[in-house]
Amino acid sequence: MAHDRTNAAPGALLEIRDLKVDLMTVRGIVYALDGVNLTVGAGEIHGVVGESGCGKSMTAKSILRLHDPRRCRTTGEILFEGRDLNRLSRREMEKVRGKRISMIFQDPMVSLNPLICVGEQIAETIRQHEGCSKGVSRQRTLQLLSQVGIMPPEKRYGQYPFELSGGLQQRVMIAIAIACNPALLIADEPTTALDVTIQAQVLELLKRLSGEMAMSILLITHNFGIVAEVCDRVSVMYAGRVVETADARTIFRNPCHPYTRGLIDSIPRPGARGEALHTIPGAPPQLYDRSDACPYMARCPHAAGVCDARPEAVEVEPGHIVSCHIAACHCVKGGMLHG
Amino acid sequence: MAENLRESPVIRAEHLKKYFPTDKEFLRKSSRVLKAVDDVSLSIEKGEIMGIVGESGCGKSTLGRVLLNLTPATDGKLFFQGDDITGLNPRAMKPYRPRMQMIFQNPFASFNPKQRIARALWEVGRVHGMSADAARARIGELMDMVHLPLEMLERSPAELSGGQLQRLAIARALVLNPDFIVADEPVSALDVSVQAQILNLIMELRARLHMTMLFISHEMTVVEHICDRVAVMYLGRIVETGPTEALFSNLMHPYAQALVSAIPRADPDEVKARIVLEGDIPSAIDLPAGCRFSSRCPRCTEECLRSEPELVDTGHGHLVACHHI
Numbered sequence: 001m002a003h004d005r006t007n008a009a010p011g012a013l014l015e016i017r018d019l020k021v022d023l024m025t026v027r028g029i030v031y032a033l034d035g036v037n038l039t040v041g042a043g044e045i046h047g048v049v050g051e052s053g054c055g056k057s058m059t060a061k062s063i064l065r066l067h068d069p070r071r072c073r074t075t076g077e078i079l080f081e082g083r084d085l086n087r088l089s090r091r092e093m094e095k096v097r098g099k100r101i102s103m104i105f106q107d108p109m110v111s112l113n114p115l116i117c118v119g120e121q122i123a124e125t126i127r128q129h130e131g132c133s134k135g136v137s138r139q140r141t142l143q144l145l146s147q148v149g150i151m152p153p154e155k156r157y158g159q160y161p162f163e164l165s166g167g168l169q170q171r172v173m174i175a176i177a178i179a180c181n182p183a184l185l186i187a188d189e190p191t192t193a194l195d196v197t198i199q200a201q202v203l204e205l206l207k208r209l210s211g212e213m214a215m216s217i218l219l220i221t222h223n224f225g226i227v228a229e230v231c232d233r234v235s236v237m238y239a240g241r242v243v244e245t246a247d248a249r250t251i252f253r254n255p256c257h258p259y260t261r262g263l264i265d266s267i268p269r270p271g272a273r274g275e276a277l278h279t280i281p282g283a284p285p286q287l288y289d290r291s292d293a294c295p296y297m298a299r300c301p302h303a304a305g306v307c308d309a310r311p312e313a314v315e316v317e318p319g320h321i322v323s324c325h326i327a328a329c330h331c332v333k334g335g336m337l338h339g
Numbered sequence: 340m341a342e343n344l345r346e347s348p349v350i351r352a353e354h355l356k357k358y359f360p361t362d363k364e365f366l367r368k369s370s371r372v373l374k375a376v377d378d379v380s381l382s383i384e385k386g387e388i389m390g391i392v393g394e395s396g397c398g399k400s401t402l403g404r405v406l407l408n409l410t411p412a413t414d415g416k417l418f419f420q421g422d423d424i425t426g427l428n429p430r431a432m433k434p435y436r437p438r439m440q441m442i443f444q445n446p447f448a449s450f451n452p453k454q455r456i457a458r459a460l461w462e463v464g465r466v467h468g469m470s471a472d473a474a475r476a477r478i479g480e481l482m483d484m485v486h487l488p489l490e491m492l493e494r495s496p497a498e499l500s501g502g503q504l505q506r507l508a509i510a511r512a513l514v515l516n517p518d519f520i521v522a523d524e525p526v527s528a529l530d531v532s533v534q535a536q537i538l539n540l541i542m543e544l545r546a547r548l549h550m551t552m553l554f555i556s557h558e559m560t561v562v563e564h565i566c567d568r569v570a571v572m573y574l575g576r577i578v579e580t581g582p583t584e585a586l587f588s589n590l591m592h593p594y595a596q597a598l599v600s601a602i603p604r605a606d607p608d609e610v611k612a613r614i615v616l617e618g619d620i621p622s623a624i625d626l627p628a629g630c631r632f633s634s635r636c637p638r639c640t641e642e643c644l645r646s647e648p649e650l651v652d653t654g655h656g657h658l659v660a661c662h663h664i
Contacts, residue, residue: 051530051531051532051533052530165619165620167619168619195394195395195557195620196394196557196559196598196601196602197394197597197598197601197615197616198394198619199601199603200601200603200613200615200616201615201616203603204615222530222531223603224531224605225602225603225604225605226603227605228603228604228605228606228607228609229603229604230603248607249607249608252605252606252607252608253607262532263531263532264605266531266532266534266535267531267535267560267605268535268538268560268561268563268564269560269605270560270563270587270604272564273563273564273565273583273584274542274564274565275564276539276542276543277535277538277539277564278535279532279535279536279539280532283500283502
């Protein structure tokens, strides 16, 4: 355990190194993740953005090893609290899941058991992981319910999921997730199924909890607005790789990867009514074969001969990492001029 | 009707209502009703894109369906190009059908998976009396308009991406050259970069064909970008409506203000006074007494609990339904 810790970056809670996941499907092998590198600092809200099929959820599920091991092949390291999660036994992994790392999903209705009242679902989690009595778990549950803003807790404890609105159900999911004070919460599109006014409430709650409990959050989303609002750092994913990582402000002010820039430019902005929106030509690649070329090459306006080789991750300024031959070149030069 | 056909709006609704019966028991008439659309009046001029925004359950999709007479209105009047089409039965609606079309949210669900695209588009023309050749020629024209290669017509829906299918859904809606299109959340199921492509296409077609459209969406930014006029709905009623620029530069209804302030903006430096609304949207079955927004409104007073505010013109076609204006 100790020798692993020395390898991890200082201040990092979770460090994913060169994670590759291949899925066996009827249509052949899908190279879903192709060398993901991602670091989540302690207490940080880290956003993962990208379009459908880019590997955001895949990365999240791989951290908790939620894939069917018979149908997928995983290589790479997932360093968490000094251990490589990929090398833990099933027993050891069960002690991490739900206790040190927990997860909430997009649709709370399908994540909750419709036949058990919500309070009992939270209490069960506490008893499972901490082995305490029914009375103690009930007390803790009532505290948790009020902590996530479900009022009045005594009444809500005995209600069933169908009696609650989508926003309240997602709060119940959050209560279950934070029941054992995890160090990391993975939130996979937690507000996509909710209305904007309810989304705003849930995001406020996640932000508050992260601060109160010194808990890191890996927030998976396709919405750049959410990133701007709640995230400290952001990783942009494309075709199974992380193409750019930076703090949230830099991603918007100085996006270096052409894909990041394209995505941000295609969001409708207030005050530009009727103007043609920026679009990215073509479509994301199918991941049926693994190639060394930059996956964005076919759609990139700056593609050149060098793009046939795999782009290395380059730190263009402190904390700002880009995987692009062209951008690396330009941004580093730009940085040197300023320096 | 004949004397001022040019001036009459493409669609005009007066005090439109759509109530659905609920908790029906066996052999017994239901006692409670769900007021999906409750007294909505609007008119859309030729060449105009009217946006309807609101949260889930506010009645925006029902309104779209009622305007096309796909579901009969409970009360109120509906005019299509000056003709009274209120409560017409499907047979009487037939001559109007080719002139009004719809585009849906999920492109994967709006095509028959067993049918090639060519057939899906061709059939629309055939049903409404186009000759086989004319329909084929029209499809060729449309594929060019939505920027898709003709080869794509030979594919089946499963082979196409969401963006391509949504382009084809738009092409299908245009086969009969309709006068009015209802687009129900046409970009909500798409990724940002694809969403931008479809929005550009709609704007381009509007300029080229002078399309008249009701654009239903829950996303304020999208509506703000492409619509000429916007109506904000809450629990079956329009609470604020007006020309897009005037409306967004001066939002007056507390719900509209909260809705806009709740949108996460993709700009980390934007200074924001966020209004976080308390609680959830009440059910459309048991509406709060008085103003329907009173249960969540930060400015609620006694008057709001007593009477329901009417839409009042504040100038330049900007209408607001709030006692505090």
